[in-house]
Amino acid sequence: MxxxxxxLNQLMDFIRRSRAGTEWEEEMEFHLEMETKANLQxxxxxxxxxxxxxxxFGGQDWHAERVREARGGALLEDLARDLRFGLRVIRLRxxxxxxxxxxxxxxxxxxxxxxxxxxxxxxxxxxxxNAQGMVxxxxxxxxxxxxxxxxxxxxxxxxxxxxxxxxVEAYATGEYSLLVxxxxxxxxxxxxxxxxxxxxxxxxxxxxxxxxxxxxxxxNPVVVLSHTFWAERFGETEEALGRTxxxxxxxxxxxxxxxxxxxxxxxxxxxFWIPEGSAGDLFAEGAPLEGAVAALAxxxxxxxxxxxxxxxxxxxxxxxxxxxEWVGKVRPPRDLIDPSLRKAILLLQAGAFVxxxxxxxxxxxxxxxxxxTRSRELALRASLGAGRGRLIRxxxxxxxxxxxxxxxxxxxxxxxxxxxxxxxxxxxxAGFSLNGLVLxxxxxxxxxxxxxxxxxxxxxxxxxDLGEIIKAxxxxxxxxxxxxxxxxxxxxxxxxxxxxxxxxxGLLVRNFTTLIRADVGFPRQNLLTLRLELPPEGxxxxxxxxxxxxxxxxxxxxxxxxxxxxxxLASGLVEDLSASIGAVVPEGENQEEGEDQVLITWNVxxxxxxxxxxxxxxxxxxxxxxGSQEEEVVIINDEIARRYFPGGDxxxxxxxxxxxxxxxxxxxxxxxxxxxxxxxxxDIQVFLPLLQDPTSSxxxxxxxxxxxxxxxxxxxxxxxxxxxxxxxxxxxxxxDALAESLNExxxxxxxxxxxxxxxxxxxxxxxxxxxAYSVSRRVREIGVRMALGASSxxxxxxxxxxxxxxxxAGMVLGxxxxxxxxxxxxxxxxxxxxxxxxxxxxxxxxxxxAFLATWLPARRAARGSPIDALRSE
Amino acid sequence: xxxxxxxxxxxxxxxxxxxxxxxEPMHGWGIIKRIQHLSQDVFQVNQGSLYPAxxxxxxxxxxxxxxxxxxxxRRARYYTLTKSGQxxxxxxxxxWEASTSAVxxxxxxxx
Numbered sequence: 001m002x003x004x005x006x007x008l009n010q011l012m013d014f015i016r017r018s019r020a021g022t023e024w025e026e027e028m029e030f031h032l033e034m035e036t037k038a039n040l041q042x043x044x045x046x047x048x049x050x051x052x053x054x055x056x057f058g059g060q061d062w063h064a065e066r067v068r069e070a071r072g073g074a075l076l077e078d079l080a081r082d083l084r085f086g087l088r089v090i091r092l093r094x095x096x097x098x099x100x101x102x103x104x105x106x107x108x109x110x111x112x113x114x115x116x117x118x119x120x121x122x123x124x125x126x127x128x129x130n131a132q133g134m135v136x137x138x139x140x141x142x143x144x145x146x147x148x149x150x151x152x153x154x155x156x157x158x159x160x161x162x163x164x165x166x167x168v169e170a171y172a173t174g175e176y177s178l179l180v181x182x183x184x185x186x187x188x189x190x191x192x193x194x195x196x197x198x199x200x201x202x203x204x205x206x207x208x209x210x211x212x213x214x215x216x217x218x219x220n221p222v223v224v225l226s227h228t229f230w231a232e233r234f235g236e237t238e239e240a241l242g243r244t245x246x247x248x249x250x251x252x253x254x255x256x257x258x259x260x261x262x263x264x265x266x267x268x269x270x271x272f273w274i275p276e277g278s279a280g281d282l283f284a285e286g287a288p289l290e291g292a293v294a295a296l297a298x299x300x301x302x303x304x305x306x307x308x309x310x311x312x313x314x315x316x317x318x319x320x321x322x323x324x325e326w327v328g329k330v331r332p333p334r335d336l337i338d339p340s341l342r343k344a345i346l347l348l349q350a351g352a353f354v355x356x357x358x359x360x361x362x363x364x365x366x367x368x369x370x371x372x373t374r375s376r377e378l379a380l381r382a383s384l385g386a387g388r389g390r391l392i393r394x395x396x397x398x399x400x401x402x403x404x405x406x407x408x409x410x411x412x413x414x415x416x417x418x419x420x421x422x423x424x425x426x427x428x429x430a431g432f433s434l435n436g437l438v439l440x441x442x443x444x445x446x447x448x449x450x451x452x453x454x455x456x457x458x459x460x461x462x463x464x465d466l467g468e469i470i471k472a473x474x475x476x477x478x479x480x481x482x483x484x485x486x487x488x489x490x491x492x493x494x495x496x497x498x499x500x501x502x503x504x505x506g507l508l509v510r511n512f513t514t515l516i517r518a519d520v521g522f523p524r525q526n527l528l529t530l531r532l533e534l535p536p537e538g539x540x541x542x543x544x545x546x547x548x549x550x551x552x553x554x555x556x557x558x559x560x561x562x563x564x565x566x567x568x569l570a571s572g573l574v575e576d577l578s579a580s581i582g583a584v585v586p587e588g589e590n591q592e593e594g595e596d597q598v599l600i601t602w603n604v605x606x607x608x609x610x611x612x613x614x615x616x617x618x619x620x621x622x623x624x625x626x627g628s629q630e631e632e633v634v635i636i637n638d639e640i641a642r643r644y645f646p647g648g649d650x651x652x653x654x655x656x657x658x659x660x661x662x663x664x665x666x667x668x669x670x671x672x673x674x675x676x677x678x679x680x681x682x683d684i685q686v687f688l689p690l691l692q693d694p695t696s697s698x699x700x701x702x703x704x705x706x707x708x709x710x711x712x713x714x715x716x717x718x719x720x721x722x723x724x725x726x727x728x729x730x731x732x733x734x735x736d737a738l739a740e741s742l743n744e745x746x747x748x749x750x751x752x753x754x755x756x757x758x759x760x761x762x763x764x765x766x767x768x769x770x771x772a773y774s775v776s777r778r779v780r781e782i783g784v785r786m787a788l789g790a791s792s793x794x795x796x797x798x799x800x801x802x803x804x805x806x807x808x809a810g811m812v813l814g815x816x817x818x819x820x821x822x823x824x825x826x827x828x829x830x831x832x833x834x835x836x837x838x839x840x841x842x843x844x845x846x847x848x849x850a851f852l853a854t855w856l857p858a859r860r861a862a863r864g865s866p867i868d869a870l871r872s873e
Numbered sequence: 874x875x876x877x878x879x880x881x882x883x884x885x886x887x888x889x890x891x892x893x894x895x896x897e898p899m900h901g902w903g904i905i906k907r908i909q910h911l912s913q914d915v916f917q918v919n920q921g922s923l924y925p926a927x928x929x930x931x932x933x934x935x936x937x938x939x940x941x942x943x944x945x946x947r948r949a950r951y952y953t954l955t956k957s958g959q960x961x962x963x964x965x966x967x968x969w970e971a972s973t974s975a976v977x978x979x980x981x982x983x984x
Contacts, residue, residue, distance in 0.1 A: 023940075023950070027901065030949045031920065034902040 086401030104406025107359025109413030114352035164305035179246035190270035207256030360449035362766035499814025505756035545694035555718035567702035582658020619666030627689030634662035772857035803854035
């Protein structure tokens, strides 16, 4: 009750603070008056009476102070005053305060941004609340080389017979032709089992998700839109619900919109989703689904589930794919992150963390330096009666004010950065929310370092002898020496960390430039692609495809003048890759022993090789009309020739590719796409004539020698002259597409460079501050030296050497660290992690920056005249 | 800060304040003078001790204060006893008497 009343009193006083203050003064004044009057009555003179009354009384402030302490400390009031004091620090020492706040903002802001990004972009491939508790269903080839996802048949069997799973859902994505408001489109869409969204815990932003009745056989086909598509085509209005759009010729009702950050593990974002059994049914064919997820039953381990899945696979030939031996496997989502990607993530996280550490280190240095400067002030206050507790509390409060402002700044920085981040990332990601956990962790770390650095001078200052301080001129003593050592250590640590970051950044940059300049197997400049998709209504069979093909080739020939360039047709080039799985068996060899490979396949027109520029090493390209005859032909790449035809006699021989016989007519160079580097496939490539195997999706590939826009227009005209309703989609440059596939490497490199430069800047600022401060402390000593004959050069030299010593130590440490780190990085990089050029460049950069940071303040200090130096203090 | 007169243990000061106020509501300066007078100059309370003691008593809810006008038309803060203060006074008084008589008995004990 006591404490409650005390607190209540404090609160009341706090609220009526000003009034209480003046009331106190009034009461004291009254007391003084009475005392004075009494003294007068005793016969003293008025002046004497007043003086004695005052003396007796003691200082009014001290009085009020004591009374207040008796009131129970009046914590609130003190806190308010400390806070005001803290703000005063900013006013009186703006540069120091600004430096501290900025440093903190950068550290906290960067770390938070980075971790939020990494979490959203990489670590959570599937959004939704249940993403943690589920497993993926996979099939692995016997030797673990390849993986694939289950077929719809397999999933049906699992649903019906497997007891390890309580729920199985699946999804697939594919290109669909649409009619939205009368406009023909071709978009990536998704198809999912009806329980898919609810299983993941994804709640629609608008409308509803799928219900069990929405699937196959439902009289009313429905579709759910992605947020992006809804924003693009329907202006984010509620009226979108209930409207219809045509998908693959059938009308679907829009029943809902998915939340903004929903993603499945697919290269591009699906614009809409339809339930299984709807139009263009991806679930019906034998094609694999893109992903199958399931919930493990209670008490069932992943291994047990894997075994059961495997048993089903083995016992049901329907459930297999491509007649390969597959092993069923079950994996929790986290395991799916590619190890090299995981390393990259860790590297980036470490980078962000290092920046935070350096920021904290600088803060500590700053505060230590400030603490020393104020030790005089603190000692004075201590001797005048301020309790030690109060002093410590006050210093801490100051630190808290700075810390609070710094963290607020960090939040602002993070929010701004996350908004402008799309520049750094591959397209398709937008709208991040701050990761609260990371923010708290970063803020906590920053506050901890502030507390520590702020506490030390408080503890020291509050107990020192005033006399000793004044004698030492406000800055000497053993405490200062200890501080210097700590600060030097901090500099070494910061430099080491910055060095490692810089090396990492340099390596990533080098990696990226190497990749982007790498030879792709053909000249990539001025190469355009136009994508065409032949819809099934107009082009139901291969005859219609073939007819279109010959007409479009004629159209290009007449419509595109040589001055603008040349064009050809193919199933794809950089994008739209297709592959099949099968064995490569030259005629005469044992078919049973053929190992399955991934065959990257391109269906091309005869002039493909001339236009695109893929070299032909042996044999010839395709002839006009080739492919429509009985015998099927193929052009293999040099890798196949090397591996399977060591005698060099491939041309003219027959080969079995994925269970079909072809005659080899030529050997072409390999196409080396960036996505093939470092992966297990991409080596085995074959070209087939378009006429042999016409596809409904075509790419018009054009090498443009004249005006690009004109060429595109001519090509479009050629297409529309044949079929005006055919949409021409995705006109893009091959160069751009290639660069885009390196987006991840590019963003990694950019981010790392950002961290490294920030670390270096922070470190340099910290060094500058430290040298400037230590020089200002030693003004007297410098003055003495110079008066005794040392030239200003000598002084500068001494200071610079002293300042560079910890830097050099840091560089050595950093180089060692980077070296050791190098071996772990080799999985991420295509370049040698111990590349000496990078180390050299980084070393030079660090040394120069450090030198500047040390030399500039030294020079400024040495410019002053010795007399002035001696006089100051 | 004391001028040679008795050093007061805390408890006693608060008890004396309560007693003085119980006789008549008083302002701070008046309380000092009254204690001095009643103790016949034995106890000279220092202002530095009085006002904190008044705050403590106020915090405990045994006294309350209000601004009034003195005879000389000056404003001063007068302290009065609350109900619980009155009870406390009785209790403390009895306790004090009990302990002094106990001490007295010890001091007057003969072998």
